[in-house]
Amino acid sequence: MLTRLSARLVAMSVAGLARVLTGVLPNWRGCLPEARQRVYIANHTSHGDFVLIWTVLPHALRRQTRPVAALDYWGGGGMRGFIGREVFNAVLIDRKAAAPGQDALAVVIDAVGAGASLIYFPEGTRNTTDEVLLPLKSGLYRLARARPDIEIVPAWIDNMARVMPKGEFLPVPLLCSVTFGTPLLLQPDEDKAAFMGRARDALLALKPEERDR
Amino acid sequence: MSLPQEAITLFLGLAGVLVAATAVGQALKRRAGCAQSSTVENLNARVFAWWVMVALIGVAFLVGKAGVILLFAFASFAALREFITLTYTRRGDHWALMLAFFVGIPVQYYLVWIEWYGLYSIFIPVYGFLILPIVAVVRGDTTHFLSRIASLQWGLMICVFCVSHIPALLTLDIPGFEGKKLLLVAFLVTVVQGSDVLQYVFGKLFGRRKVAPALSPSKTWEGLVGGVASATVLGAGLWWLTPFSPAQAAAMALVTCLMGFFGGLVLSAIKRDRGVKDWGRMIEGHGGMLDRLDSVIFAAPIFFHLTRFWYVP
Numbered sequence: 001m002l003t004r005l006s007a008r009l010v011a012m013s014v015a016g017l018a019r020v021l022t023g024v025l026p027n028w029r030g031c032l033p034e035a036r037q038r039v040y041i042a043n044h045t046s047h048g049d050f051v052l053i054w055t056v057l058p059h060a061l062r063r064q065t066r067p068v069a070a071l072d073y074w075g076g077g078g079m080r081g082f083i084g085r086e087v088f089n090a091v092l093i094d095r096k097a098a099a100p101g102q103d104a105l106a107v108v109i110d111a112v113g114a115g116a117s118l119i120y121f122p123e124g125t126r127n128t129t130d131e132v133l134l135p136l137k138s139g140l141y142r143l144a145r146a147r148p149d150i151e152i153v154p155a156w157i158d159n160m161a162r163v164m165p166k167g168e169f170l171p172v173p174l175l176c177s178v179t180f181g182t183p184l185l186l187q188p189d190e191d192k193a194a195f196m197g198r199a200r201d202a203l204l205a206l207k208p209e210e211r212d213r
Numbered sequence: 214m215s216l217p218q219e220a221i222t223l224f225l226g227l228a229g230v231l232v233a234a235t236a237v238g239q240a241l242k243r244r245a246g247c248a249q250s251s252t253v254e255n256l257n258a259r260v261f262a263w264w265v266m267v268a269l270i271g272v273a274f275l276v277g278k279a280g281v282i283l284l285f286a287f288a289s290f291a292a293l294r295e296f297i298t299l300t301y302t303r304r305g306d307h308w309a310l311m312l313a314f315f316v317g318i319p320v321q322y323y324l325v326w327i328e329w330y331g332l333y334s335i336f337i338p339v340y341g342f343l344i345l346p347i348v349a350v351v352r353g354d355t356t357h358f359l360s361r362i363a364s365l366q367w368g369l370m371i372c373v374f375c376v377s378h379i380p381a382l383l384t385l386d387i388p389g390f391e392g393k394k395l396l397l398v399a400f401l402v403t404v405v406q407g408s409d410v411l412q413y414v415f416g417k418l419f420g421r422r423k424v425a426p427a428l429s430p431s432k433t434w435e436g437l438v439g440g441v442a443s444a445t446v447l448g449a450g451l452w453w454l455t456p457f458s459p460a461q462a463a464a465m466a467l468v469t470c471l472m473g474f475f476g477g478l479v480l481s482a483i484k485r486d487r488g489v490k491d492w493g494r495m496i497e498g499h500g501g502m503l504d505r506l507d508s509v510i511f512a513a514p515i516f517f518h519l520t521r522f523w524y525v526p
């Protein structure tokens with residue numbers, strides 16, 4: 001009870017802090033925030049990414065939306081574990097599982113089976129390179145094949161890499177945005193390469209135009 | 214600090230203007246019917262945002278000096294966040310950026326709070342100017358170094374130093390004006406924002422010839438002349454808020470409105486260069502914080518120093 005309450009309070013404060021630092025606003029470009037089960041897939045540059053998506057979702061949708069996160073980072077003890085497990089009710093993936101693949105993804109498919117929406121980063125890890133988007137991991141395809149009925153909503157998180165660059169631990173306040181695109185569904189005859197290509201293109205299409213100096 | 218009678222009169226007047234503007238906006242909306250006009254929609258969004266902004270300033274005035282300082286410190290934060298978002302930064306700027314946001318803003322407004330004129334007037338142009346490039350250079354990234362550091366310094370000057378001169382008006386000791394310092398803030402903000410609104414109204418009604426087509430598609434000669442002239446008259450009519458005579462108030466209003474107009478042009482030029490129409494989306498109908506503050510930013514330090522030069526012994 002007390003844990004639930006403090007988790008709710010921490011969740012509200014984290015969302016409030018994200019708003020103060022990033023003024024984050026959603027662009028619902030390809031769909032509307034509907035109360036249906038979805039998998040939000042997004043580019044991943046910072047530990048704050050899932051917080052931004054969670055923050056721009058309407059309250060009713062937040063409760064049913066769980067981030068998929070790494071067990072080794074968000075699943076431990078202490079504050080990080082509290083935030084991962086209690087506050088955001090993360091679906092924790094064991095990246096270092098002895099038999100990676102199907103097993104690591106099973107918890108994710110179970111969570112979808114239990115009715116949760118997901119925040120999922122298909123790059124598999126934070127992108128700290130100069131590349132715009134890392135190659136997407138095939139877990140996304142296996143998830144889509146396991147549940148072809150669930151909408152996959154591409155989302156582009158802009159500017160978060162500047163808020164908290166690699167190696168820095170304090171965020172600098174800069175405006176961020178989350179742009180949601182048109183939902184994807186796995187087509188019956190679509191193979192892995194075609195689907196993964198479509199997901200990648202859908203993500204990149206949402207990226208705001210690059211401003212050079 | 215209790216609210217002077219003049220401030221209550223002014224806020225009642227502003228509320229009256231907003232009631233009228235709301236009525237006109239709703240009437241236009243009804244006349245437009247189903248045919249959605251983006252101009253009318255934007256007008257109503259702007260009017261609604263004005264209600265919120267006048268209410269916020271009203272609350273700040275009720276709190277007094279601390280309220281006004283906090284309000285503009287927050288405005289500086291939002292403005293600097295918009296400004297830096299649109300400039301080119303690199304990882305090596307992280308410490309300098311942290312310093313600008315989390316030391317620059319609080320210290321500047323603290324200095325205004327303790328009324329240390331000798332330091333708040335040089336803290337950013339001298340200490341910030343020299344310390345920031347030092348903090349950035351130790352990170353060793355020389356790519357576009359000058360333009361990176363110059364942008365940050367410019368951002369601090371525009372968004373923090375200049376904006377802080379609005380609450381700094383509360384630190385001026387003008388003989389015979391004790392207990393009424395809030396009114397100077399009210400005068401400056403009302404006249405400059407009034408000039409923006411009047412330029413918009415005259416421009417929409419009579420605007421034909423563009424005054425700076427390369428910088429702003431919406432600014433016209435008709436809007437400029439009509440807006441600045443009427444805002445000067447407005448300033449003269451508000452002389453009772455100030456230690457100025459009506460003629461002096463008109464002159465002050467004219468100078469601040471012209472500064473405000475050119476301030477808008479300067480910040481438009483930066484937006485154009487960065488390829489955006491608005492600084493942000495914070496204020497519905499207006500754009501970002503900087504879109505609303507651009508004119509006051511350029512007017513405030515000049516108004517502050519003219520007042521200080523002539524009226525503070």
